[in-house]
Amino acid sequence: MNILVTGGAGYIGSHFVKILLKNNFDVVVLDNLSRGHKKAIPADVPFEEVDLLNYTELEKVFTKHKFDAVVHFAAFAYVGESVENPIKYYENNVVGSFNLLRTCIEANIKKFVFSSTCSLYGNPDKIPISEDQPTNPINPYAQTKLTIENILHDFDSAYNLKSVALRYFNAAGADFEAEIGESHDPEPHLIPIVINTALGKREKVFIFGDDYNTKDGTCIRDYIHINDLGDAHLKALKYLRDGGDSQIINLGTGEGNSVKEIIDVSEKITGLKIKSEITGRRDGDPAVLIADNKKAHKVLGWKPEHNLNDIISSAYNWHKNPRF
Numbered sequence: 001m002n003i004l005v006t007g008g009a010g011y012i013g014s015h016f017v018k019i020l021l022k023n024n025f026d027v028v029v030l031d032n033l034s035r036g037h038k039k040a041i042p043a044d045v046p047f048e049e050v051d052l053l054n055y056t057e058l059e060k061v062f063t064k065h066k067f068d069a070v071v072h073f074a075a076f077a078y079v080g081e082s083v084e085n086p087i088k089y090y091e092n093n094v095v096g097s098f099n100l101l102r103t104c105i106e107a108n109i110k111k112f113v114f115s116s117t118c119s120l121y122g123n124p125d126k127i128p129i130s131e132d133q134p135t136n137p138i139n140p141y142a143q144t145k146l147t148i149e150n151i152l153h154d155f156d157s158a159y160n161l162k163s164v165a166l167r168y169f170n171a172a173g174a175d176f177e178a179e180i181g182e183s184h185d186p187e188p189h190l191i192p193i194v195i196n197t198a199l200g201k202r203e204k205v206f207i208f209g210d211d212y213n214t215k216d217g218t219c220i221r222d223y224i225h226i227n228d229l230g231d232a233h234l235k236a237l238k239y240l241r242d243g244g245d246s247q248i249i250n251l252g253t254g255e256g257n258s259v260k261e262i263i264d265v266s267e268k269i270t271g272l273k274i275k276s277e278i279t280g281r282r283d284g285d286p287a288v289l290i291a292d293n294k295k296a297h298k299v300l301g302w303k304p305e306h307n308l309n310d311i312i313s314s315a316y317n318w319h320k321n322p323r324f
Contacts, residue, residue, distance in 0.1 A: 001241065002026040002066060006052065006100060007073030008045075009036025012115065012171055012229060014180045016071065017045065019230040028065050031074065037324040040180050052096030055103070062107045069111035069237055070104055072097065075144070078188055079119070079284075082141035093144035101151060105159050111240040112163040113233055114152060117145050118222075118250065120167060123286045130292040131167070131248050138284050149248065156246045164236040164244075169222035169252035169291045171229055173311035174318035181318030182226075191223070191312060194263055195319045198272040205274060207259050209281035212288075218259035220288045222252035225306035225314070235300040244299075252291025253304045262312075269312050 003020055007013040008029030013036070020027050021042065029041050032051040041047050046065070050057045052074055075093045076082070082089040104112060121129050122136035137143045148165075155161040172191045174181030182192050196202045210217035232251050239247075257265075263274050296302045 001068040001237075002028065003237070004028050004030060004061075004065070004067045004070045005073065006030045006070065007036065007075065007115075009033060009038060009040050010073055011182050011184070012226060013073035014040035015175060015226045016073070016230040016233050017041065018175065018180065019227070019234055021045070023234060028061075028067070030061060035076070035184070037183060039324040052099050053091070055099045058099055058103050059106075062103050067107065067109055069113070069240065070100065070109060071113040071233060071237065072100060073115045075115065077117075077141060079139050079141050080188075082139055082144070086140035089140045089144050093141075094147050097148045098151060101155055101161070104161060105155065110160060110162055111237070112152065112161055113236045113240070114148065114163055114165040116149060116165045116167045116248070117142060118167050118169045118252070118289060118291065120146050120149075121289075124289070127288050128254060128290045128292040129250065131250055131295055152246065162240050162244065163246050164240060165248045166232060166236060167248065167250050168229060169224055169250070169289060171226055172223045172315065173225040173227070173306065174314045176227070176314050178314075178317045178321070179323070181315065181322060183322055183324055190221075190259060190262055191266070191315050192319060194266045194274055195270070195312070195316050198266060198270045198274045198316075199319060203275065205263060205276040206279045207276050208279060208285060210260075210278050211281075214258055214287055216258050216260045219285055220256040220258045220290065222254070222256050222290045223262075223308060223311055224251060224253050224304055225311050228253075228304040228306055231305070232296060232300060232302045235302050239300055247299055249296050249299060250291045250293055251296060252293050254291055254293045256288060256290040257308055262308075265308055266312050266316070269309065270316055
């Protein structure tokens with residue numbers, strides 16, 4: 001199969017490209033490099049520097065390469081930025097995805113894997129969170145992802161485009177060979193912030209609230225290793241290849257760790273002291289987000305293989321000497 005990976009120069013996309021290559025798939029990466037890294041793409045992988053908003057150039061890519069399926073990671077994904085500038089998010093995420101999906105229909109591509117988010121659940125009614133819980137996005141970023149899921153539903157009904165929308169919890173960690181890893185500017189994610197503080201690249205970690213109804217008062221999240229995420233995408237692709245119907249599936253470990261636990265484990269693994277400071281809560285931060293991942297196991301035959309120590313160790317090895 002020849003697979004188009006949009007956003008393949010980004011954090012999650014680049015790790016998935018590496019997994020595809022190890023499993024002998026043909027891969028083409030499409031990325032506008034606005035937030036991705038050219039160095040994250042293997043030199044022998046065909047690369048198209050195209051923005052999804054440029055429909056004419058997108059059509060040329062689909063004419064040049066004959067794809068069997070598309071895996072779509074390309075998106076802006078900063079919650080705070082989406083609140084400050086929703087136009088930017090609706091245009092990039094929704095219009096760009098619509099252009100991509102329209103091109104898929106015109107090229108008669110019937111298999112599509114979509115990078116979605118657990119942010120769709122907003123402040124959930126129950127923990128762990130299953131796919132049948134209501135969606136209630138509380139920021140424009142999550143709204144854009146829900147809009148794309150709705151488009152996928154309509155395109156399946158009208159054009160028989162089969163898709164798997166994977167709702168991630170907290171992607172974390174890095175390639176175990178330390179060839180690629182997480183590199184954002186600004187960096188919004190807790191684990192790289194904690195590790196960079198340990199390495200002296202930041203002064204301290206701000207803990208946004210320690211008065212939540214959790215075991216230590218800090219927020220709890222479900223952290224999933226980037227390679228486990230990649231493996232789930234591979235299984236979703238094979239599921240569609242084998243004739244599977246459209247699905248929405250959570251990806252998480254089913255376990256949660258608090259902010260203070262992340263700091264404590266990071267100190268043990270790095271052997272370094274990590275300075276932190278308690279500050280006020282952030283608006284819209286749920287106390288606990290943990291996935292019910294039974295559907296992923298049932299439909300895709302997927303189970304996460306890596307634990308929190310693997311996540312933090314691999315991230316630490318990357319951040320000690322990042323290539324980009």
